[in-house]
Amino acid sequence: MTKVGDALHRAFFTLVSHLPAAGSRRLLGGYFDWWHRRPDPWHYTTDRYERDRHSATLRRLPRRDYRRILDVGCSEGTFTDLLAASFPEAETIGVDISSHAVRAAAARRASKARFLHLDIRHQAPEGLFDLAICSEMLYYVGDAAMLRQVSRRLRELLAPGGLLALAHPWPEARRLHRHFTADAGLEALGEHVVLDRSRPYAIALYQRRPFEQGATVGSGFVPGVADPLAGYS
Numbered sequence: 001m002t003k004v005g006d007a008l009h010r011a012f013f014t015l016v017s018h019l020p021a022a023g024s025r026r027l028l029g030g031y032f033d034w035w036h037r038r039p040d041p042w043h044y045t046t047d048r049y050e051r052d053r054h055s056a057t058l059r060r061l062p063r064r065d066y067r068r069i070l071d072v073g074c075s076e077g078t079f080t081d082l083l084a085a086s087f088p089e090a091e092t093i094g095v096d097i098s099s100h101a102v103r104a105a106a107a108r109r110a111s112k113a114r115f116l117h118l119d120i121r122h123q124a125p126e127g128l129f130d131l132a133i134c135s136e137m138l139y140y141v142g143d144a145a146m147l148r149q150v151s152r153r154l155r156e157l158l159a160p161g162g163l164l165a166l167a168h169p170w171p172e173a174r175r176l177h178r179h180f181t182a183d184a185g186l187e188a189l190g191e192h193v194v195l196d197r198s199r200p201y202a203i204a205l206y207q208r209r210p211f212e213q214g215a216t217v218g219s220g221f222v223p224g225v226a227d228p229l230a231g232y233s
C-alpha cells in the first residue's frame with residue numbers, strides 16, 4: 001500500500017472505532033467477513049514473506065511450558081496452528097471478529113487449537129492465559145483510547161508473569177506498541193526489529209507484572225532456556 005493508502009486505511013478504522021460498540025463490531029465483523037469471502041486472503045500458507053514472518057515470531061517466543069495460549073486476530077488460524085504444534089501441551093485458542101474466519105480456521109482441523117468468534121475491543125475469552133499473541137491486528141483497533149483499552153484487556157487476560165507478544169510493521173509498531181509499553185501492569189521485556197527489505201516489522205515482548213506483592217512470576221521455563229530476554233534488544 002502507498003503512504004496515502006495506508007493513511008486512509010488507518011483513518012477508516014479510527015472512524016469505525018468511534019461508533020457505538022455494537023455498530024462498530026457489526027461493521028468491522030462484516031468488513032473482515034468480506035475479506036474472508038475467499039480462502040487465505042493474506043496468503044499466509046503460500047507467501048514466502050508471511051511464512052518467514054510467522055517462523056520469526058515463533059522463534060522469538062520464550063520456550064516455557066505454557067498451559068493456555070491465546071492468538072488474537074487469528075484469521076484462518078495459520079499461525080494459531082503453528083503455536084498449537086509448537087506447544088502441544090498447551091490449550092491454544094484463536095479469536096477473531098470475523099465469523100467466516102473462525103469457521104474456516106476450525107474447518108482446517110490442522111491442529112487441536114480451538115477458535116472463538118469475538119471482538120477483542122469489547123469482548124474476551126474466559127480464563128487467564130500464560131501467553132497471548134497479537135500480530136498484524138492492532139492497526140485495525142482504532143484511536144489511541146481504543147488501543148489503551150485493548151492493552152488493558154490483553155493485560156487482564158494474562159496470568160501473573162504471563163507473556164504478551166506483539167508483532168507489527170516497523171516503524172508503525174512504535175505508535176501501536178507504545179500504549180502497551182506505557183501500561184503500568186506490563187513490563188516491556190524488549191523489542192526485536194526484523195529489517196525485511198519489502199516490509200520491516202517489530203516483535204515486542206511484555207510480561208504481566210504480578211497481581212500483588214509476592215505473587216509467583218512465570219509458569220516455569222523449560223530447563224535450559226531461562227532468559228525471557230534472549231535475543232531481544
Ligand SMILES: C[S@@+](CC[C@H](N)C(=O)[O-])C[C@H]1O[C@@H](n2cnc3c(N)ncnc32)[C@H](O)[C@@H]1O
Binds near residue numbers: 101118135141
Ligand atoms: C491481517 S490479519 C492477521 C492474522 C494473524 N494474526 C497473522 O499475523 O498472521 C488480522 C485479523 O485480525 C482480525 N481482527 C481485526 N479486528 C479484530 C478485533 N477487534 N477482534 C478480533 N479480531 C480482529 C481480522 O478479522 C483479521 O482476521
